[in-house]
Amino acid sequence: MASADSPAVGTSDRRAAVTAVGHFLPEHRLTNADLEQMVDTNDEWIRTRTGIRERRILKDDSKASAFMATEAAREILATRDIDPATIDVVIVATVTPDMLFPATACLVQNEIGATNAWAFDFSAACSGFLFGLTTGAQLIESGRYERVLVIGADKMSAITDYTDRSTCILFGDAAAGVLLEPHDTHGLSDVVHYADGAHGDLLCQPGGGSLNPPSHRTVDAKMHYIQQEGRPVFKYAVTRMADACSEIMARNNLSADDVRYLVPHQANKRIIDATAKRMGLPDDQVMVNIDRYGNTTAATIPLCLHDWEAKLRTGDQLVLTSFGGGFTWGASLLTWAYDGADAA
Numbered sequence: 001m002a003s004a005d006s007p008a009v010g011t012s013d014r015r016a017a018v019t020a021v022g023h024f025l026p027e028h029r030l031t032n033a034d035l036e037q038m039v040d041t042n043d044e045w046i047r048t049r050t051g052i053r054e055r056r057i058l059k060d061d062s063k064a065s066a067f068m069a070t071e072a073a074r075e076i077l078a079t080r081d082i083d084p085a086t087i088d089v090v091i092v093a094t095v096t097p098d099m100l101f102p103a104t105a106c107l108v109q110n111e112i113g114a115t116n117a118w119a120f121d122f123s124a125a126c127s128g129f130l131f132g133l134t135t136g137a138q139l140i141e142s143g144r145y146e147r148v149l150v151i152g153a154d155k156m157s158a159i160t161d162y163t164d165r166s167t168c169i170l171f172g173d174a175a176a177g178v179l180l181e182p183h184d185t186h187g188l189s190d191v192v193h194y195a196d197g198a199h200g201d202l203l204c205q206p207g208g209g210s211l212n213p214p215s216h217r218t219v220d221a222k223m224h225y226i227q228q229e230g231r232p233v234f235k236y237a238v239t240r241m242a243d244a245c246s247e248i249m250a251r252n253n254l255s256a257d258d259v260r261y262l263v264p265h266q267a268n269k270r271i272i273d274a275t276a277k278r279m280g281l282p283d284d285q286v287m288v289n290i291d292r293y294g295n296t297t298a299a300t301i302p303l304c305l306h307d308w309e310a311k312l313r314t315g316d317q318l319v320l321t322s323f324g325g326g327f328t329w330g331a332s333l334l335t336w337a338y339d340g341a342d343a344a
């Protein structure tokens with residue numbers, strides 16, 4: 001557990017900055033009206049309780065998280081015309097890998113032609129991207145690596161029970177990610193990350209691992225789907241995310257005026273609002289796209305960075321924050337290192 005005086009990322013002279021962003025969204029839109037035809041729910045309940053209007057679904061059964069992560073990686077490389085052979089490490093955060101092994105990151109590494117990279121998956125549920133970003137940053141800070149891809153990718157529709165109204169309204173499919181490169185001054189400068197395994201059973205996919213390998217019993221018991229106790233998870237998420245953001249602001253002497261944007265994991269608009277309120281940030285300084293994509297697990301934070309990239313300016317201070325299964329949660333302070341496309 002990080003404490004106020006524990007060394008974090010960003011303590012060396014060499015920082016890791018985000019230098020490119022990419023994303024992939026499937027075309028198919030699953031709207032609240034579609035869900036009304038599938039389970040006993042309604043648009044008004046979903047919008048007011050979660051903030052979600054529609055989500056994207058990867059309908060093609062022959063494609064999964066590796067496909068989406070590969071598309072996001074290709075977009076990252078294309079924006080800067082980067083030779084894939086110069087990528088040193090590929091990290092994919094996901095709870096919906098194409099298969100348990102090989103790692104989805106290895107599939108991406110092969111598809112994009114990152115012939116000199118090593119690659120691994122990162123499992124921290126909705127905190128996967130945040131924790132993966134810290135890991136990637138420390139690889140850069142070590143001085144050993146120059147270019148690290150960190151991608152969040154989740155085909156949540158593959159593990160969603162579309163007869164369970166309490167979960168099927170929440171999730172969508174997407175991938176998004178960033179390129180990390182060394183920087184003298186800007187980049188990831190501090191993190192507070194936490195885990196509390198005592199509550200793992202409140203949000204989990206119990207089947208398919210070595211404890212409950214696939215069998216008729218696990219399929220009949222729906223153990224391969226997401227299972228969530230929404231109400232207690234909500235209570236933990238609201239307090240833990242806001243606590244993590246307050247902590248990172250306090251230990252960096254930041255007031256709301258110093259933070260350009262809050263970049264929160266998109267699980268529920270009400271959780272985001274409560275966190276922003278605690279930080280004293282107005283709505284226009286909070287990245288929110290949950291209405292269009294739902295909860296895409298490891299993809300939410302980089303998807304926000306993609307959607308807001310054009311508005312970002314060199315030196316903008318961003319507070320990234322997440323809460324998810326595990327439980328896992330935290331906040332990170334990221335100073336943006338380039339001007340967005342419409343900066344003039």
Ligand code: COA
Pocket residue numbers: 040041042045046049050126165166169203229230231233234237267268271295323324325
């Ligand atoms: N449509 C209509 N009614 C629904 C419904 C739906 N899709 N889902 C649940 N309900 C009903 C419940 O049955 C319950 O009815 P009852 O009062 O008659 O028993 C009522 O709505 C309230 O249910 P509750 O579960 O207390 O709702 P909620 O306000 O907690 O909202 C979630 C449910 C899942 C949206 C919310 O708990 C949540 O966002 N949890 C946290 C998610 C999260 O952060 N996850 C971690 C990161 S992935």
